Amino acid sequence: xxxxxxxxxxxxxxxxxxxxxxxxxxxxxxxxxxxxxxxxxxxxxxxxxxxxxxxxxxxxxxxxxxxxxxxxxxxxxxxxxxxxxxxxxxxxxxxxxxxxxxxxxxxxxxxxx
Amino acid sequence: xxxxxxxxxxxxxxxxxxxxxxxxxxxxxxxxxxxxxxxxxxxxxxxxxxxxxxxxxxxxxxxxxxxxxxxxxxxxxxxxxxxxxxxxxxxxxxxxxxxxxxxxxxxxxxxxx
Numbered sequence: 001x002x003x004x005x006x007x008x009x010x011x012x013x014x015x016x017x018x019x020x021x022x023x024x025x026x027x028x029x030x031x032x033x034x035x036x037x038x039x040x041x042x043x044x045x046x047x048x049x050x051x052x053x054x055x056x057x058x059x060x061x062x063x064x065x066x067x068x069x070x071x072x073x074x075x076x077x078x079x080x081x082x083x084x085x086x087x088x089x090x091x092x093x094x095x096x097x098x099x100x101x102x103x104x105x106x107x108x109x110x111x112x113x
Numbered sequence: 114x115x116x117x118x119x120x121x122x123x124x125x126x127x128x129x130x131x132x133x134x135x136x137x138x139x140x141x142x143x144x145x146x147x148x149x150x151x152x153x154x155x156x157x158x159x160x161x162x163x164x165x166x167x168x169x170x171x172x173x174x175x176x177x178x179x180x181x182x183x184x185x186x187x188x189x190x191x192x193x194x195x196x197x198x199x200x201x202x203x204x205x206x207x208x209x210x211x212x213x214x215x216x217x218x219x220x221x222x223x224x225x226x
Contacts, residue, residue, distance in 0.1 A: 004155075006155075009153065032211075032212055034214055036214075036215075036217075041219070042219055042220075043117070043203055043205075043217035043218050043219045043220050044156075044203070044205075044215070044217045045217070046214045046215070046216075049214055051212050090155060090156065094211070096211060096212075097211065098211065099144065099161060099163060099169070099211070100158055100161070100171065100172075101146075101158075101215060102158075103148075103155040103156040103157075104155050105153055105154055105155040106155050
């Protein structure tokens with residue numbers, strides 16, 4: 001069965017510092033990979049996705065993630081965070097033949113001034 | 114923009130009550146999903162539906178049922194609410210393609226006392 005491991009439950013970081021949120025998945029089949037973000041008191045929103053092609057994908061607000069098939073990882077990075085990036089981030093995987101999206105436990109990013 | 118609307122933001126029910134959580138989407142999506150979100154566990158799939166009147170069990174269906182009589186509406190039913198069903202419930206929808214990401218509602222926080 002597929003599973004997603006987010007290695008850090010909480011990540012505190014100062015404003016304008018770089019950040020990496022780690023995600024590893026286990027799957028024996030081809031997958032699609034996603035990062036979702038949940039701001040306080042809201043539902044989840046898609047941040048970025050990897051479907052095929054270039055292994056580096058970017059979001060409109062400066063986040064990027066790199067698909068590494070050999071390490072089964074899809075880590076999320078941002079070179080300089082803002083206070084407004086404070087949220088919970090979820091890594092998710094979906095096999096290319098199925099309906100179900102499997103989520104990790106989430107990582108809470110706290111950006112401090 | 115896709116809009117997924119959950120009928121209640123907060124709900125308080127008593128043990129043993131029958132509880133209905135309603136979800137409506139306005140983008141003609143074929144697929145609809147119910148997840149529950151608990152701290153440290155991420156999102157877990159309860160049920161999903163890929164067409165009207167069709168339903169499939171997710172990973173934690175026990176104690177729940179669903180109804181999809183119209184394409185835009187997907188209801189989650191707790192037949193006899195229990196305290197261990199206190200949680201945040203998230204509804205999501207997606208179009209038919211397997212590569213499609215999920216669009217989430219803002220969630221219903223259910224407390225069972």
